[in-house]
Amino acid sequence: MEQNRMVKKIMLYVQVRFLSPLNVSSGEDEWTDADLLRDGNGNVFVPGSSLAGAMRAYIRKEKNEPCLLGYTKKEKNGQDTGKMSALFISDLTFDEQPLSGVRDGVELTAQKTTKTESKYDMEILEAGSRAHFFLELTVREQDNEAEMQQEIAKIFHGIKEGEIRLGGKKTRGFGKFEILSVAEKEYTKENYADYANAYQNDAWRGAKNQLKEWLEKADWTPSMVHIEVPLRMKGGISIRRYAAKKGEPDYVHLTRPALPTDENGNKAKKTEIPVLSGSSLAGAIRHRMETIIGELKKAGVNFPKNSTDMIHTIFGYVDGDQACASNIIVHEVDIKGAKPLTMVRTGVSRFESAVRKGSLYTEKTYVDGTLNVRIDVRKGNDPQDEAWILGMLLLVLKDLQNGLLAVGGQTAIGRGIFSANGPITIDGECSVENSLIGNLLKNMSENGGGEA
Structure with missing residues (x-):
């Protein structure tokens, strides 16, 4: 040998x-x-x-x-x-x-x-x-x-x-x-x-x-498409952290401790930074995408596969012994410049229009502030899959940017609504989302057929 x-x-x-x-x-x-x-x-x-x-x-x-x-x-x-x-x-x-x-x-x-x-x-x-x-x-x-x-x-x-x-x-x-x-x-x-x-x-x-x-030892190309959406909060946001600390309000918006040091290695001030969690944002995106697919289906648009398989391909699934990993990464992002706001609220019975007994509570939310939503789309072996996933995501992100998609809780009272704070960038390139969405709809109309 x-x-x-x-x-x-x-x-x-x-x-x-x-x-x-x-x-x-x-x-x-x-x-x-x-x-x-x-x-x-x-x-x-x-x-x-x-x-x-x-x-x-x-x-x-x-x-x-x-x-x-x-x-x-x-x-x-x-x-x-x-x-x-x-x-x-x-x-x-x-x-x-x-x-x-x-x-x-x-x-x-x-x-x-x-x-x-x-x-x-x-x-x-x-x-x-x-x-x-x-x-x-x-x-x-x-x-x-x-x-x-x-x-x-x-x-x-x-x-x-x-x-x-x-x-x-x-x-x-x-x-x-x-x-x-x-x-x-x-x-x-x-x-x-x-x-x-x-x-x-x-x-x-x-x-x-x-x-x-x-x-420098390797010629590297990204394995994902990187989408960034700069947003500004139009009101408060409520993604509740239930394990509140002693002395805090009953409900507190999700925060994380500041990093111990800043980008220059200097010791940073101890503070809590409000965040938009990836799971909350992914849930909102998934729900809106299901709605959009249903509307497009009614309009006669053909899809590359049935709507359930489309959602599973993008977001992943677990069904007994069968599973598929998500083809997107939804980042958790910091909300910068937001101001804390603590309110005392009372629950009201919808049927009686009266205060519910024992329903007084305090809540800490954050208002104003800016954030930069980032979503990564995995590049696969099939360029067509990558194209329609990217196009469907951009349809939803345009709704998010235009204040038509709310994230988190208490959206009925105006929480979790955003406006644009700059152009959407895709791999660093600005203002290309409309052409990508147009190509998506054109290709679906011409080449679809999985589900009419």
């Missing part, structure tokens, strides 16, 4: 910061319906297998396809072939005790009423947590080292652009992180003894940040 000796190991020490909440569930439900994963000492961590899975999904390699992360394949003769992963990925551990919190959720009907027994909560790590992990690349005599490094560089690009995320609810804004630095060391037969300290954090103090050099 031909030998394939190891030539060297390349170690990378990757420091990251989370830009949105993280939920990596342990499967336990002692404190919430989905507690965070912790080690024996109670420290939260992200398993290396989760990192590897996210990376493999990003480079679109199945477990039976040759790639940097190894593969196994059953041949026609029944024999198993494969190759072990050339890349070892450590667990992701946090540099200091991260701030945890609880997020609530509830499933709504089309009429915005709660479904029975659909309330849930989950433990999360708040944005701003700093962490690190190690990548260990083993290079052998028959390996193409340049090609292997290019795959790692593409992964770094994916993290940088928010296309690789970790944990649960990542298509609804969770798990986004950025790379702060990448330090590199090589170990060969000349310095193999130094490898004993490779996984000691102190061994990397003062190491040069080589992130820029690594990003």
Whole structure:
């Protein structure tokens, strides 16, 4: 058997910061319906297998396809072939005790009423947590080292652009992180003894940040179309956080703690920032899209597939053993410049037009403010799918921009309504949405036929 000796190991020490909440569930439900994963000492961590899975999904390699992360394949003769992963990925551990919190959720009907027994909560790590992990690349005599490094560089690009995320609810804004630095060391037969300290954090103090050099190793193209919609709030917004703190109003709009440091690394002021959650926005977009599809269907427009399959293709689904991941990522976004407003309200009986007994409550909402909604559309193997998904989304986003689609609760009293605060941009290009929508409707009329 031909030998394939190891030539060297390349170690990378990757420091990251989370830009949105993280939920990596342990499967336990002692404190919430989905507690965070912790080690024996109670420290939260992200398993290396989760990192590897996210990376493999990003480079679109199945477990039976040759790639940097190894593969196994059953041949026609029944024999198993494969190759072990050339890349070892450590667990992701946090540099200091991260701030945890609880997020609530509830499933709504089309009429915005709660479904029975659909309330849930989950433990999360708040944005701003700093962490690190190690990548260990083993290079052998028959390996193409340049090609292997290019795959790692593409992964770094994916993290940088928010296309690789970790944990649960990542298509609804969770798990986004950025790379702060990448330090590199090589170990060969000349310095193999130094490898004993490779996984000691102190061994990397003062190491040069080589992130820029690594990003330059690969010609990278985005795997997603990036849509941005600048908006201004016309009134208040109400996405309630039910696990309110002691001394707070009964209902408080969803907020997150400010990041510990600003973009320049300076210590930031401790404050709460109101946010528009990805799950709330995705729910509103889905409901409006179902309405638009129904209206277009009545108008005689032909679709590439039936309406249920269209919704499932865009937003994903789980039905018993069958499941499909969402083809869009709806980001969680900060609402900037918003002013807090606390009100005392009383519930009124619709039938009697009188105050309901024991219905006095206080609520904290936020008014004014601007935000930049971002939605990413996954590029697939079928350009036609990408085109109609993009076109349908733009139809809904135009409604959002024109104040015709409200998000969150209490929309009947004017909450969650927005106006345009700038043009929609698609991959950085402005004012192209109308032509894309026009092409969508034209193509559906000419080439449709899945459902009339």
